[in-house]
Amino acid sequence: GENVEQHPSTLSVQEGDSAVIKCTYSDSASNYFPWYKQELGKGPQLIIDIRSNVGEKKDQRIAVTLNKTAKHFSLHITETQPEDSAVYFCAASISGGGFKTIFGAGTRLFVKA
Amino acid sequence: NAGVTQTPKFRILKIGQSMTLQCTQDMNHNYMYWYRQDPGMGLKLIYYSVGAGITDKGEVPNGYNVSRSTTEDFPLRLELAAPSQTSVYFCASSYVGQGDQPQHFGDGTRLSIL
Numbered sequence: 001g002e003n004v005e006q007h008p009s010t011l012s013v014q015e016g017d018s019a020v021i022k023c024t025y026s027d028s029a030s031n032y033f034p035w036y037k038q039e040l041g042k043g044p045q046l047i048i049d050i051r052s053n054v055g056e057k058k059d060q061r062i063a064v065t066l067n068k069t070a071k072h073f074s075l076h077i078t079e080t081q082p083e084d085s086a087v088y089f090c091a092a093s094i095s096g097g098g099f100k101t102i103f104g105a106g107t108r109l110f111v112k113a
Numbered sequence: 114n115a116g117v118t119q120t121p122k123f124r125i126l127k128i129g130q131s132m133t134l135q136c137t138q139d140m141n142h143n144y145m146y147w148y149r150q151d152p153g154m155g156l157k158l159i160y161y162s163v164g165a166g167i168t169d170k171g172e173v174p175n176g177y178n179v180s181r182s183t184t185e186d187f188p189l190r191l192e193l194a195a196p197s198q199t200s201v202y203f204c205a206s207s208y209v210g211q212g213d214q215p216q217h218f219g220d221g222t223r224l225s226i227l
Contacts, residue, residue: 043218
């Protein structure tokens, strides 16, 4: 069935460094790719998303890239800060089928001050 | 806008007991979802609803039931609690129309079955 693989499961960086999280999806019909941040004791919150008609999207220190041919997409966080420490989830879904959203297993990011 | 509200935040049940996890949203979203999140794992879809009166099974529906009598509310029912249902449960909602929109999550219900 459909699957989203996410790597790494844990990532530790020094404050100010960049962090990259990578995801691979299996269903070629997927065309919407959101990224969520989950802080301790809270539900996941959307931080950025990308649709299949674009290859890259940027919002301040956060960017997402998408390679449809290879079926993988990545989250890039630059100039990391301690408050970026959280669990990050990627997801893939098919437009019009919200219930077909498949989540990655998550990446726990630690930013050391 | 409160977004998605879940109650209770924490609950301890004994094996065999039943309970209902409440979820309400005030964004007029048509789609609603229930997920469970086990430690170190991603989100597994339990049930979803595409509108009032319509529900369907997700990936892990066994041991749960849902109903959707209104657009706002989507309660999750555990009939005979089992230790395997110890988890954190998240309710979410989204507007699904011509293009996907992100899901909005509540802060979760942490459930322990002892």
